[in-house]
Amino acid sequence: MQETAVAVELVGVTKKFGSVVATNDVSIGIKKGETTALLGPSGCGKTTILRMIAGFEQPTSGSLRIAGQEVGGSRPYERSVGILFQQYALFPHMTVWDNIGYGLRRRGWKRPEIAERVLEMLRLVRLENMARRWPSELSGGQQQRVALARALATRPSIVLLDEPLSALDAQLRQTLRVELKEILGAVSATVLLVTHDQEEAMTFADRILVMQAGRIEQEGSSPDLYFRPKTRFVAEFLGKSNWIDGVSLVDRGPVVDTFRSAAGTIIKIPTSQAMQADVCIRPERIELVSANAGDEQAILLSGTVREAVHAGADIHVLIDTVEGPFTVFERSRDNRTILPGAPAHLLIHANDCMLLPPEGRQ
Amino acid sequence: MSKRFQDSVWRVLTTSTVVLSIVFLIAPLAVVTLLSFDSRTFLGPLPPPSLSIRWYIRFFSDEMILRGLRTSLLLATAVTFVATVACVAVAVTMMRTRFAGKKAISAFLLSPLVVPPVVLGLGILLYLSALGIVDGFTRLLCGHLIIAIPYVVRASLISLSGVNPIYAEAAMSLGATERAAFWTVTLPLARSGIVAGAILSFAVSMDDVAVSMFLTDAQTVTLPVVLVSAMRANFDLTIAAASVLFMGIIAILMVVLDRTVGITNVFKNGS
Numbered sequence: 323m324q325e326t327a328v329a330v331e332l333v334g335v336t337k338k339f340g341s342v343v344a345t346n347d348v349s350i351g352i353k354k355g356e357t358t359a360l361l362g363p364s365g366c367g368k369t370t371i372l373r374m375i376a377g378f379e380q381p382t383s384g385s386l387r388i389a390g391q392e393v394g395g396s397r398p399y400e401r402s403v404g405i406l407f408q409q410y411a412l413f414p415h416m417t418v419w420d421n422i423g424y425g426l427r428r429r430g431w432k433r434p435e436i437a438e439r440v441l442e443m444l445r446l447v448r449l450e451n452m453a454r455r456w457p458s459e460l461s462g463g464q465q466q467r468v469a470l471a472r473a474l475a476t477r478p479s480i481v482l483l484d485e486p487l488s489a490l491d492a493q494l495r496q497t498l499r500v501e502l503k504e505i506l507g508a509v510s511a512t513v514l515l516v517t518h519d520q521e522e523a524m525t526f527a528d529r530i531l532v533m534q535a536g537r538i539e540q541e542g543s544s545p546d547l548y549f550r551p552k553t554r555f556v557a558e559f560l561g562k563s564n565w566i567d568g569v570s571l572v573d574r575g576p577v578v579d580t581f582r583s584a585a586g587t588i589i590k591i592p593t594s595q596a597m598q599a600d601v602c603i604r605p606e607r608i609e610l611v612s613a614n615a616g617d618e619q620a621i622l623l624s625g626t627v628r629e630a631v632h633a634g635a636d637i638h639v640l641i642d643t644v645e646g647p648f649t650v651f652e653r654s655r656d657n658r659t660i661l662p663g664a665p666a667h668l669l670i671h672a673n674d675c676m677l678l679p680p681e682g683r684q
Numbered sequence: 685m686s687k688r689f690q691d692s693v694w695r696v697l698t699t700s701t702v703v704l705s706i707v708f709l710i711a712p713l714a715v716v717t718l719l720s721f722d723s724r725t726f727l728g729p730l731p732p733p734s735l736s737i738r739w740y741i742r743f744f745s746d747e748m749i750l751r752g753l754r755t756s757l758l759l760a761t762a763v764t765f766v767a768t769v770a771c772v773a774v775a776v777t778m779m780r781t782r783f784a785g786k787k788a789i790s791a792f793l794l795s796p797l798v799v800p801p802v803v804l805g806l807g808i809l810l811y812l813s814a815l816g817i818v819d820g821f822t823r824l825l826c827g828h829l830i831i832a833i834p835y836v837v838r839a840s841l842i843s844l845s846g847v848n849p850i851y852a853e854a855a856m857s858l859g860a861t862e863r864a865a866f867w868t869v870t871l872p873l874a875r876s877g878i879v880a881g882a883i884l885s886f887a888v889s890m891d892d893v894a895v896s897m898f899l900t901d902a903q904t905v906t907l908p909v910v911l912v913s914a915m916r917a918n919f920d921l922t923i924a925a926a927s928v929l930f931m932g933i934i935a936i937l938m939v940v941l942d943r944t945v946g947i948t949n950v951f952k953n954g955s
Contacts, residue, residue, distance in 0.1 A: 404858075405853075411851055415872045428855070428858055429859040472858065
């Protein structure tokens, strides 16, 4: 076995449960020290991938390597994988100390080494004075840190995080995210985060793999996926999006293409290859303007405000237009009020239109 | 006002129901305790004119009773041990493996016991005779296992399947083999339920008369059978003394178990 920069590698991994295909020909490479998120809706196969890496499920076909070693068919205890379970799964009949030391005992460490390592882990998660406590005596955040210390104690090749933050409320979530990242960074762990929560993935990971229906739909950094989605699914799954559906090419110019939607909206954007497309616009890229602001390289849509919600930094305005409901995020200012029923004019710059291949509508 | 009135009526009704139920359950025990200290040599009307510990002395001096006690304790211990080990094994198998008819077997194991003990006793006697097993202790062991196992298997199945499999998975991801995960995590977490089943099987074995009557032989007689025959032969009140002794032993046993095995503690940290 040679030293390699790749911690975990899946090549063409397919998993079937009876006739149900959970993952279909999935290939993933996770570099050492990198934090990757596997993001997708429930039932997309992300949990199956986590369970296959952990060794709780075996791939139907394909190759799975951990630290350069083929592990297909090997049992969980023959691999070097740490898991932070969503419900933490701390052993309720063991103290914090014994929980953290459990993996070391099972891996056959000597007693003095175990004591030293457990103490080191307790210091890492800042729970030195909790060693003799029972898990039931700890707060949720403390339990998570013990679970993390337990997972990291045996120095696994990869740490799997199963939706570590999604069950928590917004305040606690941010504190724990920062803490979790610090601890994982301190030991330069290789991390795979599995989640259905786009915010969790975007704020946590260096790289995100978006999964749908057993396949990797797109991979990239958070801004990559947000501003350059390749499919409608990715655009809709990450952040809020507005759509002008089913536009078709009416004139291909040397610099500018002209498209027209079914409802008659004319869209002029820099030349593309597309004939048919759906146009996606992010809510924060839309300006609300007074009626007559015309611009050659922009779309002007008119509509009526249905609802305006003050959400702190932004006002979320829902506007009915000929292209359907549009959501616009306006910076909130003290002297600004937007009332339902008022007319609204939406200015969208050509640069902010993302052309995506049309898909069957839901 | 009338809503408040309704509430207080309900409160009075529930309280009195609870009190009456407790009295109903405790009263026989009180009577037995009183009778066990009766100084009369016959079964007379309550209350006894004077008290003595003659029945307790009798209990500890009667050869038959002491032999019965020894047989019963030995038998109950054996039954508890065999039934618990077997039932935990069955429960683990039921949880781990998939096979045809598993649901049916599970439903059968968990269904209420409907065969009357007398029928069971006669059946076991005939069956064991056909097999050529005539030794009293072996016969009793078989019989008691048959009546104890349903309790223990139920307790084991419910407590083991109540342990979230995620604990075993966590253990295995930390390097435990399946066997190690079972011994160090799953079994300790199911402990309270299994211990409860074991205690129940001990009690069932100590207590049984109907089945045992058919299976005893001249040398091997269980304590309840000895006591019942003694009582029927000459209105012997040793049975009352025995009952009181047993109640005391069981009360002490529960306290000790709670202190050592920590039943409530395990429940608190819970699976």
